[in-house]
Amino acid sequence: MHIILTKTLSGLIPADPKTDEWYRKIKLGGNVHSDFKQMRNAAFHRKLFALFNLAFEYWEPGEVSSKHGVPQKNFDRFRKDLTILAGHYHNVIRLDGSVRVEADSLSFGSMDQETFNNLYQSILDVIMKRISVLNKLSKEEINDLVDKVLEFA
DSSP states (O other): OOOOEEEETTEEEEOSHHHHHHHHTSOTTOOOOOOOOOOOOHHHHHHHHHHHHHHHHHOOGGGOOBTTBOOOOOHHHHHHHHHHHTTOEEEEEOTTSOEEEEEOOOSGGGSOHHHHHHHHHHHHHHHHHHOTTGGGSOHHHHHHHHHHHHHHO
16 A cells, blocks of 8 residues: 655654545554655646646647547547657567557656656657647746646646
């Protein structure tokens, strides 16, 4: 189980309802074992997803076509494709020997803050190149739009 704790003057306390529920089930004097990692900046993680959402709203599948057709408007696939185009992917060898490219995980445990910062900048670069409405804006203007999206969330 993954739990999220916050450091306070009195010690570590549950930081979310799921962790709080788990914590309350532990009997007084009970022992637990865990390996701890410091989390990335959760606000910055939300900012990346706000950037994905903003880009997805402006993206039109008809901007790209191939002999296989036009991509479908699917947020999860869009997010993964941007991550791959930003250079954060790994290859998987399938049972038939062919290679499939998969996006790297964006989960908190999968990368440190510095790698995540680089990922954000790389995705921003891809968005500026690939989405015609947003390629007319500067990085600062796009970041301002993302911040406005976060204000309304």
